[in-house]
Every structure is written in structure tokens, then in C-alpha cells.
Amino acid sequence: xxxxxxxxxxxxxxxxxxxxxxxxxxxxxxxxxxxxxxxxxxxxxxxxxxxxxxxxxxxxxxxxxxxxxxxxxxxxxxxxxxxxxxxxxxxxxxxxxxxxxxxxxxxxxxxxxxxxxxxxxxxxxxxxxxxxxxxxxxxxxxxxxxxxxxxxxxxxxxxxxxxxxxxxxxxxxxxxxxxxxxxxxxxxxxxxxxxxxxxxxxxxxxxxxxxxxxxxxxxxxxxxxxxxxxxxxxxxxxxxxxxxxxxxxxxxxxxxxxxxxxxxxxxxxxxxxxxxxxxxxxxxxxxxxxxxxxxxx
Numbered sequence: 602x603x604x605x606x607x608x609x610x611x612x613x614x615x616x617x618x619x620x621x622x623x624x625x626x627x628x629x630x631x632x633x634x635x636x637x638x639x640x641x642x643x644x645x646x647x648x649x650x651x652x653x654x655x656x657x658x659x660x661x662x663x664x665x666x667x668x669x670x671x672x673x674x675x676x677x678x679x680x681x682x683x684x685x686x687x688x689x690x691x692x693x694x695x696x697x698x699x700x701x702x703x704x705x706x707x708x709x710x711x712x713x714x715x716x717x718x719x720x721x722x723x724x725x726x727x728x729x730x731x732x733x734x735x736x737x738x739x740x741x742x743x744x745x746x747x748x749x750x751x752x753x754x755x756x757x758x759x760x761x762x763x764x765x766x767x768x769x770x771x772x773x774x775x776x777x778x779x780x781x782x783x784x785x786x787x788x789x790x791x792x793x794x795x796x797x798x799x800x801x802x803x804x805x806x807x808x809x810x811x812x813x814x815x816x817x818x819x820x821x822x823x824x825x826x827x828x829x830x831x832x833x834x835x836x837x838x839x840x841x842x843x844x845x846x847x848x849x850x851x852x853x854x855x856x857x858x859x860x861x862x863x864x865x866x867x868x869x870x871x872x873x874x875x876x877x878x879x880x881x882x883x884x885x886x887x888x889x890x891x892x893x894x895x896x897x898x
Contacts, residue, residue, distance in 0.1 A: 610727075612667070613727070613730040613731045613733070613734040614664045614665065614666075614667050614669060614734050614738075615664070615665060616727075616731050616734075617661075617664045617716070617731055617734045617735045617738065618661045618662075618664035618665035620715075620716055620719060620731070620735075621657050621658075621660055621661040621664065622661050624715055625654055625657045625658070625661075626654075627715060628653065628657050628711070628712055628715065629650045629651075629653035629654045629657060630650060630653075631711040631712075631715075632649075632653040632656075632657075632708055632711070633646055633649040633650045635704065635707060635708055636704050636707070637687070637691075637701070637704040637705060637707075637708065638652060638653060640690075640691060640694070641686075641687045641690045641691065652683060652687075655679065655680055655683060656680050656683075656684075656742070658679075659676045659677055659679055659680045660676070660738055660739075660742060661676075662674075662675070662676030663676035663677065663738060663741070664734070664735075664738055669734060669737040669738050670737055670740075670741050671741070672741055672744050672745050672748065674741075677742075677745050681745070681749060684745065684746055684749045688701055688746060688749050688750040689756075691704075691750070692750065698747055698750035698751050701747070701750045702743055702746060702747045702750070705739075705742060705743040705746045705747075706739075706743055708739065708742075709736065709739045712735065712739065713732060713735060713736070716731060716732060716735055717732065770782060770784065770792065770795055770796045770799055771783070771799075772799050772800055772802075772803035774803075774807055774809075775813070775877055775880075776877070776880070776881060776884075776886075778808065778809050778810045778811060778880075778884060779810070779811045779812075779813070779877065779880045779881070779884075780800070780803045780804065780807055780809045780811075780812050780813070781812070781813035781814075781815055781873065781876075781877070782796055782799070782800055782812075782813070782814055782815065783815045783817070783818065783873070784796065784814065784815060784816050784818055784819050785818030785819070786818065786819070786820070787819075787820070787821075788819055788826045788829055789825075790825075790829070793826075793829035793832070793833070796814075796829075796833060797832065797833045797836055800812055800814075800833065800836075800837065801836060801837070801840055804837065804840050804842050805840070809842055810841075810842050810843065810880075810884070811842060811843050811844075811845065811880035811883065811884075812837045812842050812843070812844050812845070813844075813845045813846075813847055813873065813876045813877065813880065814830065814833060814834075814844060814845070814846045814847070815846075815847045815848045815873045815876070816830075816846065816847070816848045816849065816853070817847070817848030817850070817872070817873065818848075819848075819853075821853070821856070822853045822856055822857060823856075823860065824860055824862060827857065827860070827862045827864070830846060830864075831864075831867070834846070834866075834867050843868065843880075843883075844867070844868065845868045845869070845870055845876040845879060845880065846864075846867055846868070846869045846870075846876075847869065847870045847871065847872055847873045847875060847876035848871075848872060848873060849869055849871070
């Protein structure tokens with residue numbers, strides 16, 4: 602059955618799409634003053650307006666497709682990168698994903714107000730359907746921004762974690778041909794891998810013949826930590842260097858014995874200074890106490 606063209610009324614999503622296209626400039630001007638855009642585009646209002654227009658265009662495309670509640674609708678693709686940059690900027694200033702989502706929710710009121718003005722009777726069924734469609738559309742935009750914010754936070758957290766690992770496990774050049782890693786805190790699998798990679802890179806860069814793993818700052822040693830140490834020692838040997846483990850305190854030594862861990866093949870020294878003295882001695886450098894140190898005794 603063919604419906605006469607004059608009887609075919611546009612659907613609510615189609616009406617919303619047309620409304621967004623026709624009122625894009627007005628919507629963009631109102632949104633440009635909202636915290637979500639003004640906090641990012643602090644220098645130029647024109648940039649904020651253009652960013653708003655891009656979002657309105659995306660919403661119009663999604664609306665005409667009828668996929669009002671689909672966060673993966675193709676119409677969102679052009680603005681995901683822009684939204685990502687904006688949410689990353691907001692995250693760097695301390696805004697949480699929930700706060701950013703609330704800022705997106707605040708965009709709804711001015712647009713709904715403009716849409717109601719399009720109808721002679723805002724309470725009419727068609728007007729209510731269009732308001733509902735626009736509300737669903739903006740709710741989906743809020744979800745898209747929230748997803749983007751969470752992704753941005755995850756990336757930021759991962760970068761910070763990597764930076765903390767680098768800071769927490771520095772490789773120090775103690776002498777020509779001798780490097781050391783002073784370990785502080787708990788040693789888990791991820792950190793142990795980072796220690797190994799950093800130490801092996803330093804051995805190559807510094808052409809080191811001796812590498813010292815100082816565990817004075819490691820509170821406890823269990824079988825997992827011991828395995829990590831053994832793997833690092835083995836990797837250092839494969840690089841042609843000798844590995845020395847220093848800082849084994851009495852309590853840790855007892856724990857290692859109780860666990861039945863065999864560190865017999867690992868060269869150990871009581872302190873970092875002892876390990877350094879050993880490495881220097883192997884290179885033909887004699888270490889002696891200064892007169893001041895002797896007098897102090």
C-alpha cells in the first residue's frame with residue numbers, strides 16, 4: 602500500500618535532524634559559553650563555536666539515521682577525536698569523567714528550549730515526541746563523551762604508571778663500567794620486567810661490565826621476588842656482565858633460607874658500598890678509607 606506523499610509526516614528523529622541543521626548557529630553560540638567548551642577553548646570564542654557546530658552536525662547525522670541510542674552510530678565518528686582531545690584537556694585540569702558527563706548533560710536545556718519554541722503548542726503530541734527524541738540523542742552523546750573520558754583517563758593512568766616505574770627504578774652509573782639499580786618498595790611482575798629492561802639497556806649504553814641490584818629498600822622477599830631477581834641476574838649474564846645483589850638484610854636472609862630458595866649461584870654483598878668496592882676491585886681499582894674516616898673512628 603502506497604501512502605500519499607501529503608499524508609506522510611516526518612518522524613520525530615527527522616524533525617530533530619532538521620531542527621539541528623536549521624538552528625546550528627544558535628545552538629553553537631549557546632553551547633560555546635558552556636563550561637565543557639569554554640574551559641578548553643579559553644583563547645578564542647570562534648574556536649569554541651566551530652567545535653560546537655561540529656558536534657551539532659554529528660547529532661543531526663545520527664538523528665536522521667534513527668539510531669538515537671547507539672553510541673557506535675557512524676555520525677559520532679567525526680567528533681570522537683575532538684571529544685577525546687577535549688576530555689583529555691579536562692582530565693589534565695583535574696576533572697573526573699563524572700564531572701565531564703555532567704557538563705555534557707548541561708548542554709541539553711538550551712537545546713530543548715529552542716526546540717519547544719519551534720512548536721505553536723509545546724504540549725502537543727508531536728512536540729513531546731520530538732523533545733523525547735532529542736533528549737535520547739543528547740543522552741547518547743553524554744555516554745559517548747563518558748566513554749571517551751574513561752578511555753582518556755585510562756591512557757593517562759597508564760602513562761603515569763610507566764613514568765612512576767621509570768622514576769622508581771632508576772639505573773645509576775656509579776663508575777666507569779659499573780651501574781646500579783636501587784630497588785625501593787614492593788617488586789611485582791610488571792616492575793621487575795621494567796627493572797630488567799632498564800638495566801639491560803643501561804648495560805649496553807654504558808658498556809658496563811658490572812651491574813648491582815641493591816634491595817636494601819625492598820621490605821620483603823618471597824619466592825616470586827626471588828624468581829624475579831634470578832631472572833634479572835641470568836639476563837645480565839647473557840649480556841656479558843656480572844650481576845651483584847646487595848642489601849640482603851638479616852631478616853630477608855632468614856626468609857630466603859626458610860623458603861628454600863637457592864641463591865648459591867648469585868654473587869651477593871651486604872651493602873651497596875661493598876658491592877661497588879667489589880666491582881672496582883675486579884677492575885683493578887683499590888678502595889681504601891680516607892684519613893678523615895679513620896680519624897673519626
